[in-house]
Amino acid sequence: MEKTISTTSTIVAAKPIADSRADGAEKSTLRSYFAMLIQVSRWHLIGVIVVTVLFSLSEGIGFALLLPTLQVAGFNMVGQGAAGKYAAMVSNAFVAIGLHPTLILLLGLFVTLVGARTVLGQIQSVGMYAVQQEVEHHLRRRLYHSIAEANWLFVCRSRASDFTHALTHEIYRVGSGTNLALVFAGEVVLLTLYMAIAFALSAGMTALVLISGAMLTFVFRGRTHAIEAQGEEVSNTSKTLYAATIEHLQSLKAAKTYGAEERNFSIFSALSADVVSANVDGARQQAVAATWFELGSWIILAVVLFVSIRVLAVPPAAILILLLLFARVMPRIMTGQYHYRAFVNMLPSFNNLLDIEGRCAAAAEPAAHPHDRLSLTRELATEGVSFTYSEGRIPAVRDLSLVIPAGKVVALVGPSGAGKSTIADILMGLVLPDSGTLRLDGRPLGPEGVRGWRDQIGYVAPDTFLFHDTIRANLKWARPDASEDEMLAALRQAAAFDFVAGLKDGLDTIVGDRGMMVSQGERQRLALARAFLRRPSMLILDEATNSLDSENEGRVLDAIESRRGELTVVLIAHRLSTIRWADLIYVVEGGKVVESGDWSSLSAQRDGRFRALWEAQSLTI
Template identity: 35%
Template sequence: VILGYLSRKFVQKSRNLGRKTSQLGEDYMAGITDQLNGIKDIKSNKLENSYIEWLRSLTSRMNAEQIEYVKLKSSSQLIYKVSAAILITVFIFISVKVFHAQGEQLLLIILIFSRLWPRFITIQSNFEQIAATLPACQAVTKLIEDCSKEQEFKQADALSLVTKPQIECKDVYFRYKKDSHNYVLKDINLTIPHNQMTAIVGPSGAGKSTLIDLLMGLNSAERGEVLVNGQPLKDELLLSLRQSISYVPQDSFLFNTSVRENLLTVNAQASERELWEALEFAMAAQFVENLSQGLDTVIGDRGMKISGGERQRLVLARAILKKPALLILDEATSALDTNNENKIKESIDRLKGKVTIVVVAHRLSTIQAADQVLVLEEGKVIQKGSFDQLAYEEEGAFHKLLEGQFQTVQ
């Protein structure tokens, strides 16, 4: 009991060292991930030395922390052993001088004590080790709790697809931080008719991608509501809509596996013919045929073994293979050359009347066939109408955007 009381200091120090270990581990993983993701920027800007110094500094701190832990463990073991020797001496002295214990009794007690003492040492050492690893365990437990709190809903049974989605936004307001006075979207009122093509345009920072996130239910409106076929977008309806959506972002994401497996993630039952039809639609069939193993070629982490344009075409092919009722393209052709962009534009135009299409575009020439154009500026819809109608409104924002792009081309 006395040793347990005295060992509290070592247990607390072990816990503090555990916190440092966890924090250093987080810093290491975050820094290495940033360096791997930004390797092109680091090399092109000749920043290698600064990142090497960062790594040396961090590993030096990690090394010092581990040495400190070994020193702590050695010190505690030394103190326990010295304390044990002192306790045994005091015990024998008191037993002989005060209680006049017999020799055989003392020998028996000392034998028992000598057998139990290593167990006490082991228990105490385990306490220190647990204290050192406890902060990491607490961090993981907190992460699990946070994820559970933020869970959207429990997985439901098989849901029916939303085959003809018509989406409405009524008086929608949204901001990322509740304590902020700046709304990213303000007073959004719009309708996206089913089986028509709607284009969303505007300057950078206007709120286009945020609006897309609201339409897909990835964010929830702070005020107002998003309706699908007249019903609020939540719970089972949200799951049904997502099963009916194909989303192609500007930053194309692919898994570290083969082309075939990347495509089959959205439609595991797709046939070989359907795979090639989707690739043909996205103008990706030719480059896939030229890969070393065709459809079975592994394309690396995030598709790094192929070019940006090829990644974008594969993601588009994957979206088409899902056979969606709602196709959302967020700058989906930004990494393509003009020739391939025009071909994909023609392919998308052929989907009109069969699929609800929402396109976010900076290059306005790609949305000439849109049934409806929505112009966003500073989080508000400032213009609605057809491409030709808005193009001829000389005082309108859309006309100015067109004029600016035309002058850039000239």
């Protein structure tokens, strides 16, 4: 029995602690959000605030003219308490400025105010949308920059779809939430003005409404937290669907080949249903909160009216005006609550952006020094280098020591998974060793120098990527200042000139999404041309000729051979025929060099690992 009581008390005590932590996290997110908002749109915000105040004043003044208009229309305001005094005060104000308050004058003034309010409303709407767009633009740029500045290992360990989801859907949600926050702020300004008028007519009745409204808001505080939690669920499910969408579209060819269309469809449908469920639950939470808040509001108004008539003895004219006033106020309070809840529902998206940005910032590469352009003049070497992609995995590279002499052609060969591409990443400074040293001309190449070194590298990956753009744009991506003659020369070097010249639009041909409108071999040659155009001091070809026929492969290798001595080349290959002419060959297995030498010396070692690879491919000396 005692144990049960203890457990129950622990649970009861834990709930306030959890609520307190949730409140603290929400306040922290709100502070970060508003700090960002002020930083990004300070002047637009000031303009929106000024227009919002003027917009509210135009409506408030129009409503304030109602009492003197009733008096001019023949309604006796004498003996109507504060309402009568207020009508007399407005009439005296008109007389003081030399105007006699007639019905035509008051109605004309009212119409003028309505017209001004319409114009101000348009300006306010455009201003709010401009702020929303500025916030989205700022967050999009900031997050993309953080991702781009992060080191390659962090990017590899992250899911690309999470970045894409944050850069699109999450930022859109934050932008929409910003618009809602501004609308809510405008409603607060207008409600403040209405409350001021209501206080002037009946301070007691208005105070009673405000106190009751505060109590109602406190009662619904827990539901607001539930709506925020639901917003987090919407964010998570949409992120999962986004990831699946990208993966399924990228694997569509394989799915068709394996007859897996229906299986993929079932998985996608289930994820889509989760998103629908989360959004519908969010809408249900909003609707339930709105229903109870509206019911509570009208109950409060009924109680306030009863107390005002029977206890406070508010005059009939004031009651009439207050009823009209609260009839306008109550819907705004309810829409204000809705906008606030929707804004709170957005906060998890903003928090997600901050989280991704923070993780990217923690993994950022050091900034490159503007004058720190490194070049390879003697050799690039690794000394006892080891590297593991993640804790608990087998090292991809172990105690690696090798030398890349300047101006030479060096080949890395070995079975799949031997660590050849990882070695290339280390040589480029894309990933930093866990231990050991990378040296450029004898100097250690640390985190602060890798950007300057990468400026001197041309790289062609096995999975060639081209943008959905023209051949010209894909080439200029490597070197924006390249001339057309330089691009054509690079195409010739890569054995791509003839096929580009044969295209109807030549350099202006669109290559399609990821280059799908040209063949794999043509994509590879365009990627080679892009690397040549960069005029690198070191060229790394990672299986870069594996999709070329023998004739075009020979042309590419001849082009590289023509620059022997002035260009350092690292060839990563499975086909040994492509590296026959290399100056130095490293045989890699298990992330380390097991043999090294030239073609003749390695193929002559009958029990060597290179000889085994050589015989497996039925090569001759």
